Amino acid sequence: xxxxxxxxxxxxxxxxxxxxxxxxxxxxxxxxxxxxxxxxxxxxxxxxxxxxxxxxxxxxxxxxxxxxxxxxxxxxxxxxxxxxxxxxxxxxxxxxxxxxxxxxxxxxxxxxxxxxxxxxxxxxxxxxxxxxxxxxxxxxxxxxxxxxxxxxxxxxxxxxxxxxxxxxxxxxxxxxxxxxxxxxxxxxxxxxxxxxxxxxxxxxxxxxxxxxxxxxxxxxxxxxxxxxxxxxxxxxxxxxxxxxxxxxxxxxxxxxxxxxxxxxxxxxxxxxxxxxxxxxxxxxxxxxxxxxxxxxxxxxxxxxxxxxxxxxxxxxxxxxxxx
Amino acid sequence: xxxxxxxxxxxxxxxxxxxxxxxxxxxxxxxxxxxxxxxxxxxxxxxxxxxxxxxxxxxxxxxxxxxxxxxxxxxxxxxxxxxxxxxxxxxxxxxxxxxxxxxxxxxxxxxxxxxxxxxxxxxxxxxxxxxxxxxxxxxxxxxxxxxxxxxxxxxxxxxxxxxxxxxxxxxxxxxxxxxxxxxxxxxxxxxxxxxxxxxxxxxxxxxxxxxxxxxxxxxxxxxxxxxxxxxxxxxxxxxxxxxxxxxxxxxxxxxxxxxxxxxxxxxxxxxxxxxxxxxxxxxxxxxxxxxxxxxxxxxxxxxxxxxxxxxxxxxxxxxxxxx
Numbered sequence: 001x002x003x004x005x006x007x008x009x010x011x012x013x014x015x016x017x018x019x020x021x022x023x024x025x026x027x028x029x030x031x032x033x034x035x036x037x038x039x040x041x042x043x044x045x046x047x048x049x050x051x052x053x054x055x056x057x058x059x060x061x062x063x064x065x066x067x068x069x070x071x072x073x074x075x076x077x078x079x080x081x082x083x084x085x086x087x088x089x090x091x092x093x094x095x096x097x098x099x100x101x102x103x104x105x106x107x108x109x110x111x112x113x114x115x116x117x118x119x120x121x122x123x124x125x126x127x128x129x130x131x132x133x134x135x136x137x138x139x140x141x142x143x144x145x146x147x148x149x150x151x152x153x154x155x156x157x158x159x160x161x162x163x164x165x166x167x168x169x170x171x172x173x174x175x176x177x178x179x180x181x182x183x184x185x186x187x188x189x190x191x192x193x194x195x196x197x198x199x200x201x202x203x204x205x206x207x208x209x210x211x212x213x214x215x216x217x218x219x220x221x222x223x224x225x226x227x228x229x230x231x232x233x234x235x236x237x238x239x240x241x242x243x244x245x246x247x248x249x250x251x252x253x254x255x256x257x258x259x260x261x262x263x264x265x266x267x268x269x270x271x272x273x274x275x276x277x278x279x280x281x282x283x284x285x286x287x288x289x290x291x292x293x294x295x296x297x298x299x300x301x302x303x304x305x306x307x308x309x310x311x312x313x314x315x316x317x318x319x320x321x322x323x
Numbered sequence: 324x325x326x327x328x329x330x331x332x333x334x335x336x337x338x339x340x341x342x343x344x345x346x347x348x349x350x351x352x353x354x355x356x357x358x359x360x361x362x363x364x365x366x367x368x369x370x371x372x373x374x375x376x377x378x379x380x381x382x383x384x385x386x387x388x389x390x391x392x393x394x395x396x397x398x399x400x401x402x403x404x405x406x407x408x409x410x411x412x413x414x415x416x417x418x419x420x421x422x423x424x425x426x427x428x429x430x431x432x433x434x435x436x437x438x439x440x441x442x443x444x445x446x447x448x449x450x451x452x453x454x455x456x457x458x459x460x461x462x463x464x465x466x467x468x469x470x471x472x473x474x475x476x477x478x479x480x481x482x483x484x485x486x487x488x489x490x491x492x493x494x495x496x497x498x499x500x501x502x503x504x505x506x507x508x509x510x511x512x513x514x515x516x517x518x519x520x521x522x523x524x525x526x527x528x529x530x531x532x533x534x535x536x537x538x539x540x541x542x543x544x545x546x547x548x549x550x551x552x553x554x555x556x557x558x559x560x561x562x563x564x565x566x567x568x569x570x571x572x573x574x575x576x577x578x579x580x581x582x583x584x585x586x587x588x589x590x591x592x593x594x595x596x597x598x599x600x601x602x603x604x605x606x607x608x609x610x611x612x613x614x615x616x617x618x619x620x621x622x623x624x625x626x627x628x629x630x631x632x633x634x635x636x637x638x639x640x641x642x643x644x645x646x
Contacts, residue, residue, distance in 0.1 A: 016442045023441050032443035034408040037362030037462040047412040049450045085357040089370040089456040118346050119339045120355035127372045128452045133412040135458035139360040
């Protein structure tokens with residue numbers, strides 16, 4: 001999501017539903033929540049396009065299928081929702097053969113089985129370029145966790161590691177064989193739905209998935225909550241995936257923080273809930289949870305929406321342009 | 324949907340969910356039905372691609388936005404479901420300007436307002452070609468009306484007129500200015516959700532929307548129900564939109580029947596329910612309902628899935644290839 005895209009979302013907001021009894025969460029979060037047949041249904045949609053979001057050089061068709069499921073499950077996870085079912089829009093170019101399409105569906109089915117998603121249908125359209133869109137439906141055990149609920153005094157927590165996918169791309173671009181673990185993180189990203197449910201259950205006040213880079217997504221949380229986030233540089237560095245500093249070289253921390261496609265979960269919690277959250281996320285069994293900062297009020301010249309790394313460094317824009 | 328696509332759906336069925344308590348309707352109908360948070364939620368997805376489903380020569384961006392909403396509302400209508408909310412995947416090429424994107428959303432918003440759909444979010448991705456995918460969520464008042472419930476003795480009914488969109492395309496291809504009403508039917512098709520709800524309420528046993536052409540979609544109903552459909556040639560001819568015979572010239576009835584994009588609803592009903600259905604569809608206020616045939620058992624050398632026009636003409640394949 002680029003800055004230009006946010007402008008467009010603002011301009012188009014008049015066409016899109018804001019909050020209402022029928023639409024508990026409208027445009028502008030990781031997913032929308034709609035009241036249908038008496039239930040609150042979480043809806044998210046993400047599309048991937050060849051040459052923009054993936055290349056055949058790095059990802060085989062099964063990887064592409066896996067990824068389009070994972071990115072949507074990650075969005076649902078960030079609402080504290082349980083993924084349930086998905087429909088697919090496959091844009092199929094002439095050079096995508098039968099075996100490729102089968103492999104694409106195999107990869108989707110693997111990811112869907114892993115995260116309990118039923119693939120219930122879809123549309124295949126002839127197209128000049130290969131793209132896959134997926135819409136995921138998820139359900140809630142309690143209220144959705146939006147981006148906007150962070151309160152001063154909350155602790156900022158991160159579940160998952162940063163920089164592995166970025167490191168694979170940098171190595172590939174440099175003609176160096178990527179670290180296998182980094183390549184796997186790029187090809188077969190791991191979404192964290194059990195972690196998202198656990199964080200929601202222990203009272204997360206706000207949550208977002210780190211898809212555009214920690215810096216960029218932290219700024220979304222800060223802006224939506226009208227607060228400032230103070231991140232601890234050492235804690236952020238400790239959340240970088242193993243081997244990433246070596247793979248990225250100089251500036252590794254900025255690259256890891258900005259790289260995106262981490263599918264980690266960034267959340268805020270009341271300070272007295274952090275110990276319970278660490279235990280609950282541990283029980284969920286996906287990744288460990290790390291406290292990486294604090295939520296502060298906008299004051300002393302620091303404005304709502306700002307993210308600070310230590311006391312002297314404000315993060316302006318560190319995000320990978322997926323648009 | 325092409326014959327090749329149906330083969331693929333069969334091959335891929337092992338990856339997709341069939342019926343289960345969690346998935347009351349799986350792949351192979353106009354929409355899927357999924358149990359989410361205790362509610363039965365209807366899900367449909369349709370994508371349109373420039374050069375395949377629309378051209379800028381005939382449709383402006385607002386028309387494209389209208390159409391992608393209409394095709395999905397039509398799918399929901401064919402389940403007897405009430406459209407509620409949608410998410411959008413916009414594949415945006417570099418030559419689709421800001422004003423075009425605004426107009427696209429304007430057209431979507433107009434159609435959404437007309438049919439009570441909340442546009443709750445979406446994803447914009449950079450792409451080489453212009454495409455728009457839309458996923459619609461709808462709710463049910465009663466059991467969904469599937470394609471498979473037609474029973475011998477039922478009456479076949481059609482709501483809506485045939486051939487207008489096809490006539491506009493034929494005229495355009497011939498360099499003749501299309502009839503304005505036909506062009507409007509192509510650019511701004513009318514979905515029939517109130518009609519679909521009315522037909523469901525009066526006990527329709529099966530329903531499908533006529534998107535691929537009456538002949539093709541009637542065969543889907545016949546195949547899914549394991550029955551034969553006997554259509555009355557005069558009644559089918561009477562369901563053709565005004566001006567279509569003149570616009571299509573010789574062979575107008577075959578062209579009208581095969582043209583597709585009619586977004587009419589084809590349903591089956593117990594014979595003693597037809598009068599109530601005609602009244603209920605009249606009250607819905609969208610279009611009139613016409614009885615156009617009967618459902619028969621496969622017998623006397625006629626096989627399940629066949630559609631007959633009168634006693635001597637079997638419809639083999641008359642459908643427009645959207646794939």
